[in-house]
Amino acid sequence: MTQQPVDYILVGQGLAGSCLALQLLYRQKKIVVIDQPTPTSASRVAAGLFNPITGKVMEKTWLADDLFPYLEKFYRQAEAYTGSSFYHPMPLYRPFISIEEQNAWMGKSASADYEQYLEHIHLSTWHANEVHNPFGGLLLKRCGYLNTKNFIHAVRSTLRIQGALLEEFFDEDQLQFEAESVTYKGIGASSIVYCTGEQIRHSRNFSWLPIRALKGETLTISSPVSVNTIYNRGVYVVPDIWKVGATYAKDDLRPEITEAGKTELVEKLNELIAFPYRITGQEWGFRPTTPDRRPMLGLHPKYTQLAVFNGLGTKGVSLAPYFSEIFTDWLENGSPLNNAADLNRYKSLYWKSA
Ligand SMILES: Cc1cc2nc3c(=O)[nH]c(=O)nc-3n(C[C@H](O)[C@H](O)[C@H](O)COP(=O)(O)OP(=O)(O)OC[C@H]3O[C@@H](n4cnc5c(N)ncnc54)[C@H](O)[C@@H]3O)c2cc1C
Structure with missing residues (x-):
């Protein structure tokens, strides 16, 4: 040829x-x-989540101030070019686990570094019918998901x-x-x-x-409720596509979903959300990671x-x-x-x- x-x-x-x-x-x-x-x-x-404040200690992710304005422009242009819809900005809420964490964020929120990503700091329970958050939590902006x-x-x-x-x-x-x-x-x-x-x-x-291949598993759920926020602590739940994820199993190269993955996700999900759901699917994949x-x-x-x-x-x-x-x-x-x-x-x- x-x-x-x-x-x-x-x-x-x-x-x-x-x-x-x-x-x-x-x-x-x-x-x-x-x-x-x-x-x-x-x-x-x-799940296609994008979130500028990540990790256990919730820090601004590497190059966030460049990546996040750029991705917004890029995916919108891609939608126009392909005539399709896949870019979904959406606020992300992360409950605090203690008063200490709440206090630490009150301090951080004054910094110009974080200001552009913080929508609001809730000091008491917010949306109690959707999420467990006795100490309130952080509502972040410039987050959302790409329907990959x-x-x-x-x-x-x-x-x-x-x-x-x-x-x-x-x-x-x-x-x-x-x-x-x-x-x-x-x-x-x-x-x-x-x-x-x-x-x-x-x-x-x-x-x-x-x-290196870093295995991850996700669940797909269905729920009768209507939710407009991504919830994230231990796991994330992305409404609309109703994806819950993800696990990080670096030593597991088995090309399959696991009962352990499902159990881990369900336990963390139950700690996070307050609304009813039903599991409808489970998937696995390998992330391409570098040292x-x-x-x-x-x-x-x-x-x-x-x-x-x-x-x-x-x-x-x-x-x-x-x-x-x-x-x-x-x-x-x-x-x-x-x-x-x-x-x-x-x-x-x-x-x-x-
Ligand atoms: C469970 C899970 C959840 C995740 N959640 C998120 C998230 O919420 N947000 C986020 O930002 N990232 C997330 N990630 C990470 C993200 O998916 C990866 O960073 C990204 O998809 C990597 O893209 P890639 O194009 O490099 O690789 P891939 O997605 O692996 O694409 C490679 C492509 O190349 C093709 N290919 C390979 N070899 C050949 C060949 N020889 N011939 C022809 N075709 C070939 C494959 O079939 C595939 O289509 C998640 C990953 C996993 C596994």
Whole structure:
């Protein structure tokens, strides 16, 4: 099969591949995306939550002041471009577990650092029929969820219409390298970008990268109540799509849902919410994580026609838009990559393995 050459072949169409594909299409680049869909890929099972204040101690997430304004603009533009709906801003409420925590947040709320993300601090019970919160809690703004299945579907339809989608397994044995380009099954390209999530662990060219699979499970529930807030403490509950998640099981590589995962989620959910629900489903997936929790972008140290956009870890929804732009500007114009995300930080692992 010989086809017109393209600028880029992207392998994988999860959040990484979808965001990167849009950035390249906006710049009028010729692309082909090769993706063999997997129902359990991280992007398809994710609840799609985005939240600038995260973690057990609730701190502003890395680069929040850049990521959150950018993601809003990006997903709205993507909705307009694909003619679909998937971006859902929504407040997030996190109950306090003690008076001490409440006091600590009263102090923090005065800081300009947090002000733009805080809608309100509730000092006593709020929405008692929905959430257990005897000490009140934090109502955060600039949060919400991306309906990841709809987003991926919308980008896929756009690619299909443009004749830029190959729905098949990408077979590295079919690669042919030339001096400054690479050919895959007769399609020439200046670069191939691997956006293959945790599957990159099985790549002949990139298995040396320290991407680890971190298993997560989610539940889907149904409920007769109407809720307009995401609740989050121990677990999150996203209304509309009614997803509850997620577990973090780093040593479990079994490709299946577990009773332990379900029990953990149900126990935490019962501590958090006060409304009735019924479990209707359970899913699992592997997040592509890195040792330093930063994305992984850059070129193969030897085969410079091969590039990687990966390492989105637990926060693909907020990281993928911003870093797909940084990565595209770097590929196209040589603009600087964010050092913390540059895969050069791990390239010595390649030379050790070669
Ligand atoms: C249970 C769970 C809940 C999560 N919840 C959230 C959340 O609420 N918010 C958030 O921001 N993040 C969340 N995440 C993390 C988020 O899902 C990931 O950061 C993100 O989806 C990673 O996207 P990706 O495109 O790199 O990888 P993937 O989603 O794994 O996509 C890779 C794609 O490449 C394809 N592929 C791989 N190899 C090949 C090949 N050889 N040939 C063809 N196709 C190939 C795969 O089929 C897949 O379609 C969650 C993850 C899990 C598992």
